[in-house]
Amino acid sequence: MHRNFKNIDKVCYGKGAFNQLDDILEPKRVENDNFMVFIVDNYFKGKELESRVPLHDEDLIFFEDVDPHEPTTQQIDRLRDTILAEKGMPSGVIGIGGGSIMDIAKALSLMVHNEGSSSLYQGLNLVKNPGIYHLGVPTTSGTGAECSMTAVLTGPVKKLGLKCDWTVFNQVILDPELTASVPRNQWFYTGMDCFIHCIESESGIFYNDFSRAYGDQALKLCRDVFVGENSGQNSENDEKLMIASLFGGLSLTYSEVGACHAFSYGLSYVFGMRHGYANCIAFNHLEEFYGKAVQEFKDMVAFHKIDLPQNISAGWSDEEISKMADVAYHLPHMWTHAMGHDWEKKLTKEYLIEVYRRM
Numbered sequence: 394m395h396r397n398f399k400n401i402d403k404v405c406y407g408k409g410a411f412n413q414l415d416d417i418l419e420p421k422r423v424e425n426d427n428f429m430v431f432i433v434d435n436y437f438k439g440k441e442l443e444s445r446v447p448l449h450d451e452d453l454i455f456f457e458d459v460d461p462h463e464p465t466t467q468q469i470d471r472l473r474d475t476i477l478a479e480k481g482m483p484s485g486v487i488g489i490g491g492g493s494i495m496d497i498a499k500a501l502s503l504m505v506h507n508e509g510s511s512s513l514y515q516g517l518n519l520v521k522n523p524g525i526y527h528l529g530v531p532t533t534s535g536t537g538a539e540c541s542m543t544a545v546l547t548g549p550v551k552k553l554g555l556k557c558d559w560t561v562f563n564q565v566i567l568d569p570e571l572t573a574s575v576p577r578n579q580w581f582y583t584g585m586d587c588f589i590h591c592i593e594s595e596s597g598i599f600y601n602d603f604s605r606a607y608g609d610q611a612l613k614l615c616r617d618v619f620v621g622e623n624s625g626q627n628s629e630n631d632e633k634l635m636i637a638s639l640f641g642g643l644s645l646t647y648s649e650v651g652a653c654h655a656f657s658y659g660l661s662y663v664f665g666m667r668h669g670y671a672n673c674i675a676f677n678h679l680e681e682f683y684g685k686a687v688q689e690f691k692d693m694v695a696f697h698k699i700d701l702p703q704n705i706s707a708g709w710s711d712e713e714i715s716k717m718a719d720v721a722y723h724l725p726h727m728w729t730h731a732m733g734h735d736w737e738k739k740l741t742k743e744y745l746i747e748v749y750r751r752m
C-alpha cells in the first residue's frame with residue numbers, strides 16, 4: 394500500500410505575509426458561531442506582534458505558556474471546554490507560535506467536534522469526526538509541524554500525536570520575519586529538528602524519490618543556514634530555514650523518523666525535555682545509525698557555540714532510564730524504518746539503556 398497524504402490546502406509565504414491574516418480569515422467568519430479563536434505563544438504577550446493579531450470584537454484570544462512543558466491532553470481539554478461553554482462553536486482556530494502552539498491549534502480544531510478527553514484519540518486515525526478550519530503561523534523554523542498530519546500531545550500514559558488527515562492545517566502563513574526573535578540556542582535546537590528529520594528520512598527503509606526530492610533540498614538549505622561563513626541567524630537565513638522546515642516535514646510524509654526521535658521521545662516523556670533539545674542530546678551519540686552526519690552536527694554545535702551538556706545521564710536513576718527505554722521501544726514505526734521489518738529481532742531494551750547511559 395502506498396501512502397496517500399493529505400497536504401496543507403493553502404500556503405502563503407514571504408516576509409510580511411502575516412499582514413494578510415485578516416483577509417485570509419474573512420471568508421471563514423461565516424462558519425459556525427462566527428468567531429475565531431487565536432492561540433498565541435505567551436512569549437508574544439505585550440510584544441509588537443500582539444497588536445498585529447487581527448482580533449475582531451467577537452473573537453477569543455488565549456496566550457498559552459509552552460514553558461516548561463510541551464502541550465498536554467489536559468491543556469487541550471481545558472481550552473476546548475472553556476471555548477464551547479463560553480461562546481459555542483468557533484469558525485476557526487489560529488495557532489501563532491512554535492511547534493507547541495501549532496500542535497495545540499491542530500488538536501483543538503479536532504477536539505471541538507470530538508467528545509471526551511483528547512487522550513482517547515492519541516494514535517493513528519482514532520479521531521471520529523472532522524474538526525473545524527485551522528490555520529498555522531509558525532514563529533520558529535524546523536519542526537515541520539506546519540505540514541504534518543499529527544498534533545503531538547503528552548497524555549497521562551504516553552506522548553503521541555492525534556494523527557489523521559483532518560489534523561493537517563487548512564492554511565499556513567509562513568512569514569520568516571516572525572522567527573527573528575528566537576533565542577540562539579532555541580533557533581539551533583528547532584533548526585536541528587529539521588536537519589535530523591532529513592537525516593532520519595534518508596536512513597531507513599521507507600526512503601524513496603519523493604522523500605529524497607524534498608529532503609535533499611531541505612538539507613541543502615539547512616547547510617546554508619548552519620554551516621560555514623554565511624551561516625547564522627539573519628534575515629536571509631530565516632527565509633531559508635522556514636522553507637527547509639516545510640520541505641523536511643514533506644520529506645517525512647513519505648518516509649519516517651527513526652532512532653533519534655525514538656530516544657528523544659523517551660527524554661521528553663520522562664524529563665519533559667523540549668523536542669528539538671532532546672533530539673540534539675540523542676543525535677550526538679548515534680554514530681551507528683547516522684555515521685558522518687553526527688560529526689557534521691557536532692561541528693555545527695561548536696561553530697555556533699550552542700549549549701549542549703555532556704554526561705547528563707550521570708544524574709539519572711535506573712528507573713528513569715528504564716522508563717525511557719520502554720517509551721523508546723514502543724515506537725514500532727520508527728524502528729521499522731530504522732532497522733527493517735524484523736526490528737524486534739535486533740533491538741533489545743538493554744541496548745536502548747546502554748545508549749541512554751552514553752548521553
Ligand code: NAD
Nearest residue numbers: 436463491492493532533536538541543545574575583668
Ligand atoms: P516550542 O514551540 O516549544 O517553543 C520553544 C520556545 O521558543 C518557547 O519558549 C517559545 O515561547 C519560544 N518561541 C517561539 N517562537 C518564538 C519567537 N519568534 N521568538 C522568541 N521566542 C519564541 O518549540 P518548537 O521547537 O518550535 O516546537 C517543539 C514542539 O513541537 C514540541 O511540542 C514537539 O512535540 C512539537 N513537534 C511537533 C511536530 C509535528 O509534526 N506536529 C513535529 C516536531 C515537533
Ligand code: ZN
Nearest residue numbers: 536586590668
Ligand atoms: Zn522532530
